[in-house]
Amino acid sequence: MSIKGELLNLTWESKFFKSKIAKLVFTSNANIIPINKFQQFDIVETSIDTNKLALLDTLINIGFKLVTTYITFSINIDKIYTDNNLFMNNTNLIFATTNDIKYLKNIAATIFTNTRFRTPWYSIKNQKKLYSTWIEKSIYGRFDNACLLIKNNKNEINGFVTIKRLSTQKTAKIGLLGTIPLFRGLKIGTQLIMTACHWCYINKVKKLYITTQINNIHAIRLYSNIKSQFENSFYWLYRG
Template sequence: MSIHVEPVYADIEPLAWDSQFFGLSTARLNFVSEFSSAKGRITASQLDEYALVQAKIPAQQLHLADQLSALGFSLVEGEADLLLSVNSSSVSSLPAGSEECDKYQALITATPSDIPLLKAAATRVFAASRFRAPWYQPDDSGRFYATWVENAVLGTFDHECLLVNDEYGGLAGFVTMRNIGCHEARIGLLAALPGKYHQGIGKKLMSAAQQWCQNHRIQRLRIATQISNITALRLYTRSGAIIESTAYWLYRGRNDSI
């Protein structure tokens, strides 16, 4: 049986930073309407100009997955984007100066001296992601997220990195925050350190993130995570976040068959 697949209309955006960081000429598809004046029909020869081309499609638009598959793209990972309304009542109802209020409001901001430990933790915690084999090298994912957390501490990507300590004062987890405007913020990375799992660290990190939002007059907090990360999805939904959208990442390597 012959199956007809519609062509893909998109712009190809070269990703300079990714290309340099991974040592892999990389681009991303930005989809346009077939009827757009800026439309461009994507061909295999155009895609072959890059070692790797990424595409992110809304989960409900599976016809795009069929179209991309015909061009040699493969499914890599699913992604869920969640939205949490920041509620100030839990803090404003606490008596000023009370132990509970002081504990809740005592945010710890990472400093450059924390970077080596944070990078080492991120390398281990984020070893599995969409930056995976066979498209990337085995250590690329950990290296990418180690750079991310370093940049968050320095304020050059995310704006701040918050820390949570364990009961003995040792570092137990971190969360990076970015103000994206319009009274919204986004969590970049959130993780308990290796050996600190199942100790309620994730819940403490979410509380710290919400307190940071309140301090910056942020009303909505956005979080993205892999669909396969059930632990993270449970943490975010139990914190009150709702899934706003889902998507799929697909990749095409230069040597992928079509």
């Protein structure tokens, strides 16, 4: 059995996780990939639209396993910015600094436990390492362009959100969004989304994308309440 596609060696991921990792992508002029080609890698990942059920069946038949399902929403920045019922009155952006790195790394390593970077493909140790590295590099403007904070009147960090401008320049996406466990239930998530929207407005970004797992009902309810638009849903699958 075989499949048409292209295997892309994920150099950064392979080095970071100390494993041979590739991504299977599908293009119109793709060649047939023999099954034994997949065996050259420890993990082969791919993502497909949830409406491609025949392709899903094929992938499962050649050894891929469904890891999780994601759903993407988009926010029209101009619309949300002018909606007085949604926009937060506090428009001062608080950027994370190097002084926040140690604390945020520890938090990021513990709250992102139910993602596609999970066992048995990725160890808990590597999962923690990924998210702590992600937020640290975002503070420096590398992985993502900015890491913004919500603080209370005691100057305590209540939550954080990272944002990355996409290649079109008029769009951006949220990378990490997290509420400090001590402050859950205080609608910090809504404040973080509004903060990200304000960053977009200042930087002339017109549309903001955010992706979450389809079983994260709390997040989906949050994005629905701020009148975001459904964009797409897709499966992540791994072989290895």
